[in-house]
Amino acid sequence: MTVSMVNKTSKHIFSSLFELIKDNDNNTSEIFHPLINTTGFAFIIHDAIIILSDSQSDVIMATDGDIYLQYEYFITNFINKNKIDFYTAKLIIDDFLHYNNDEKKLFKLFSLLSWPGSKKGLDIYHEFSNFSTVLISLIKSKKIGINESFYFHNTFKNNYDELLTLLTRNSTYSESNIRIRLTFEISGNNNQNALWFYQKLLDIKPGLDITNYLYSLKHERLIRSRLEITKYIKELQLPDYATIVYDANFEKTNHTMNITFSNIDDLKSKISSLNTHLSSKKNEPDFLNVETLFNSIMDSDCEK
Amino acid sequence: MKNNTSFNHIYIESHLMEHPKTKLILERLQHTGEISQFDNIHTLIKSSHQVYHPSDRSKNLVLSSIRGEILRKCPGTHGHICCNYHVINQYIGCPVNCAYCILQGYLNQPFTIINVDIENILETLSTVSVKNQNEILRIGTGELGDSLVYDHLTDFSLDFIQFFKNRREFMFEFKTKTNNIDNLLKEPNPGNIVIGFSMNPESLTVKLESDAATIDERINAASLLVEKGYKISLHFDPILNIPNFRDEYNSLIQKIFSRISHNDIAWISMGTFRYTNDLKSMIEYNYPESGLLSDDFVLTADGKYRYFRPVRTALYKAVKESLTAINPDMPMYLCMESPEVWRSVLGTTPGCSAKMDFLFKKRGIIK
Ligand code: SF4
Numbered sequence: 001m002t003v004s005m006v007n008k009t010s011k012h013i014f015s016s017l018f019e020l021i022k023d024n025d026n027n028t029s030e031i032f033h034p035l036i037n038t039t040g041f042a043f044i045i046h047d048a049i050i051i052l053s054d055s056q057s058d059v060i061m062a063t064d065g066d067i068y069l070q071y072e073y074f075i076t077n078f079i080n081k082n083k084i085d086f087y088t089a090k091l092i093i094d095d096f097l098h099y100n101n102d103e104k105k106l107f108k109l110f111s112l113l114s115w116p117g118s119k120k121g122l123d124i125y126h127e128f129s130n131f132s133t134v135l136i137s138l139i140k141s142k143k144i145g146i147n148e149s150f151y152f153h154n155t156f157k158n159n160y161d162e163l164l165t166l167l168t169r170n171s172t173y174s175e176s177n178i179r180i181r182l183t184f185e186i187s188g189n190n191n192q193n194a195l196w197f198y199q200k201l202l203d204i205k206p207g208l209d210i211t212n213y214l215y216s217l218k219h220e221r222l223i224r225s226r227l228e229i230t231k232y233i234k235e236l237q238l239p240d241y242a243t244i245v246y247d248a249n250f251e252k253t254n255h256t257m258n259i260t261f262s263n264i265d266d267l268k269s270k271i272s273s274l275n276t277h278l279s280s281k282k283n284e285p286d287f288l289n290v291e292t293l294f295n296s297i298m299d300s301d302c303e304k
Numbered sequence: 305m306k307n308n309t310s311f312n313h314i315y316i317e318s319h320l321m322e323h324p325k326t327k328l329i330l331e332r333l334q335h336t337g338e339i340s341q342f343d344n345i346h347t348l349i350k351s352s353h354q355v356y357h358p359s360d361r362s363k364n365l366v367l368s369s370i371r372g373e374i375l376r377k378c379p380g381t382h383g384h385i386c387c388n389y390h391v392i393n394q395y396i397g398c399p400v401n402c403a404y405c406i407l408q409g410y411l412n413q414p415f416t417i418i419n420v421d422i423e424n425i426l427e428t429l430s431t432v433s434v435k436n437q438n439e440i441l442r443i444g445t446g447e448l449g450d451s452l453v454y455d456h457l458t459d460f461s462l463d464f465i466q467f468f469k470n471r472r473e474f475m476f477e478f479k480t481k482t483n484n485i486d487n488l489l490k491e492p493n494p495g496n497i498v499i500g501f502s503m504n505p506e507s508l509t510v511k512l513e514s515d516a517a518t519i520d521e522r523i524n525a526a527s528l529l530v531e532k533g534y535k536i537s538l539h540f541d542p543i544l545n546i547p548n549f550r551d552e553y554n555s556l557i558q559k560i561f562s563r564i565s566h567n568d569i570a571w572i573s574m575g576t577f578r579y580t581n582d583l584k585s586m587i588e589y590n591y592p593e594s595g596l597l598s599d600d601f602v603l604t605a606d607g608k609y610r611y612f613r614p615v616r617t618a619l620y621k622a623v624k625e626s627l628t629a630i631n632p633d634m635p636m637y638l639c640m641e642s643p644e645v646w647r648s649v650l651g652t653t654p655g656c657s658a659k660m661d662f663l664f665k666k667r668g669i670i671k
Contacts, residue, residue: 012326099601118354219600222612253644294614
């Protein structure tokens with residue numbers, strides 16, 4: 001086997017991978033343990049792969065084999081795949097494309113890296129270099145998903161860093177993604193363009209729960225219905241032993257009442273007290289009647 | 305409407321190379337691009353990339369033979385009433401390019417499939433019998449594609465009309481968004497052929513059905529078919545929550561019934577826009593400007609997202625009111641809706657999913 005050093009452009013990528021190897025608890029990484037913190041070592045770990053460690057603990061791959069197979073071998077055996085962030089994935093794809101244009105293998109690599117597949121993956125890859133630095137740093141720090149980044153970037157085009165920072169402040173990965181999705185969904189509404197939305201969000205009060213705020217913007221009528229029925233049920237002041245459960249999405253017309261009881265006499269007595277209790281309550285408008293509830297929230301804004 | 309007669313690559317199942325329909329399609333296409341043979345469609349699919357956009361899927365054509373159950377019950381979904389419809393997957397894939405098309409979420413093969421072995425389909429149909437004389441079997445080919453979009457290549461409509469001519473226990477529907485009706489106009493309706501047109505206000509069709517016939521073209525096609533004795537079905541599906549939806553749908557309905565009479569209608573279905581998670585991610589990618597996903601959607605019993613119930617009900621009621629203003633006895637049903645919505649829109653449910661026949665009895669379609 002002739003061994004040729006890979007082009008220097010690869011070096012940074014394998015630096016990132018090396019960090020991942022160091023963190024990997026997997027047994028297979030034992031192969032790498034002698035390599036860590038050692039200088040000048042070379043290992044043959046696979047027919048087509050040689051790993052060298054230089055004095056900065058960088059890992060450099062040298063090979064004359066099929067580059068896709070090497071990535072596959074390397075990633076499958078030595079890296080905890082979950083630790084490859086999309087930024088690293090993008091660098092790996094850059095590197096792969098430097099050596100190989102085979103679309104089929106590229107798409108296999110996408111799947112290996114959990115990058116979106118096929119043409120969509122390619123579109124995202126090509127657009128990636130236009131992402132703002134804030135967006136890229138969020139991707140790097142695993143604060144935002146790749147699909148969400150792409151759609152957000154496409155929706156708000158330029159100059160979105162301020163909004164993005166606001167949306168991802170104090171949020172987990174999944175929360176950021178929910179916020180981002182809700183943002184571009186709402187801004188896609190005919191009446192609410194991206195600029196309107198941008199301003200509205202920037203105006204919000206500090207301390208406001210952004211996820212809830214966005215959710216209620218998108219699901220305005222649903223949230224209003226939930227608030228109305230919850231208020232109505234609260235006003236019924238049911239005794240502790242009885243609770244009303246309604247379908248949170250209001251697909252069902254009927255509700256359920258849970259009554260805690262210990263025997264048949266207890267049940268009879270509680271039903272009877274409930275009857276007396278409810279008879280004394282004002283029940284108009286009856287928001288347990290879902291049609292009445294709907295009428296109250298649809299009156300003014302049935303049409304967009 | 306786009307003229308769908310050009311493909312980059314045609315793949316033909318080996319044993320169908322000499323099939324008369326294969327020859328007919330090739331002759332009509334005058335295809336100058338690549339043609340390949342294959343033995344196993346699963347291997348072909350496996351060796352191809354996933355395709356996202358429907359227009360990419362319709363660049364390549366596969367001529368194949370039908371697989372699996374030939375006559376399938378339309379997949380009704382949990383908690384929703386289905387309309388007891390049966391489907392034949394003659395076409396899989398569609399070039400009409402509707403932004404809301406559910407096929408985006410179902411199909412992942414990078415080509416449109418035409419199952420050319422019509423003889424196998426007809427042979428299966430000839431063995432199907434209905435249980436009792438009162439029953440009628442509604443069948444269509446518009447489930448995984450448009451029934452007529454490739455009819456100028458295949459002539460399947462002529463085969464079906466010929467076959468159903470003397471089989472009164474069947475009601476066969478071609479469902480389309482095209483005006484590709486030349487074949488149909490060659491034959492008088494034997495009585496049990498229905499042509500279904502999907503309808504939406506022009507403001508939507510322009511934006512969301514880019515390669516379909518215009519609404520005027522569809523209405524014109526419907527009126528020509530009526531002259532030839534065909535019954536028409538109308539599908540208001542997906543109904544979308546657009547600004548001024550009452551006026552928009554009302555104008556559309558007025559326009560339709562200025563050209564055809566309510567007596568020419570076999571049935572009318574209504575369904576509001578719904579999506580699965582798979583469809584959602586496809587719409588986000590394929591049609592990011594469509595605005596389809598921006599509304600107030602909730603998860604419903606079958607795992608699909610639908611407009612919040614009062615919004616759906618308001619949309620259905622608006623369409624229903626415009627229809628009943630034309631004629632109070634319009635034969636309407638809701639497609640994949642919950643009993644709650646049926647009741648609040650139509651005041652009734654058909655009881656169970658399998659009992660839609662009442663509608664057609666009422667209309668005199670079932671004697
Ligand atoms: S005509 Fe029907 S099958 Fe074809 S793209 Fe439109 S919705 Fe899909």
